[in-house]
Amino acid sequence: MSADAFLELDGVDAYYGQSHILWDVSMEVREGEICALLGRNGAGKTTTLRSIAGARPPDVRSGTVRFKGDDITDESTENISARGVSLVPEERRIFPNLTVEENIHLSGVSRNWSNRVGRALSFAEGGLSNEEVYAQFPRLDDRRTQQAGTLSGGEQQMLAIARALKQGGDIMMLDEPYEGLAPQIIQSVEDAIRRISENGMTILLVEQNAVAAMKIADRAYVLDQGEVVFDGTAEALREDEATREKYLGV
């Protein structure tokens, strides 16, 4: 494991049944950074997140996933989540018929782990209090009594992130948080991700919108047909026109 790696994939091969999807994927996310995982539709980004989070399928048939040096490849999603790895899935998973307040309340702290974001905001353990969550998301504060299903797409995304933040954790993996959002709304979700990062949360940001992701990422990986085809700083990727055109279409 490299000295900097916080979350590390080492030679991961993942399958859905007989379909071999991830091919020898190695990557690392360093503590405190925003790391982007980019690639076209179907490149294997969600499969990578599911492989890390212990969600099955896919089956990880070879290779290792390590978090803070521990091998978590074969652990359950519950254990991995309790270690402080949180996943905000693409479908956002909020309760549309409940209010914003009820949604946040229901993601109450059920675990007991030391938490960097919590510590930064002077909470020794667990996630944030409701009020701290609202302080991070003023738009949600204004809409506490509104039914979540009636929020805009951007507000629903913020609510999904707020719920993950309330639960705590050391690394947040976001699956396509900008999907379906208008450019000015993307900006406000971007701001929210930046704020969370500044408070000490490590971020793995999966996006098809490479331009937006490169704006806030420190480093990036590009996947194509389940293989890592680029690995470097976001700045290097911005300057690598050939890779951007070939694999990201931008």
Ligand code: ATP
């Ligand atoms: P997207 O932007 O569409 O989410 P992605 O990069 O996240 O793309 P994945 O969802 O990881 O891509 O999909 C990678 C490949 O795995 C695709 O070819 C997809 O069809 C296939 N795949 C995804 N989920 C399953 C599944 N449950 N069973 C079989 N094949 C699947």
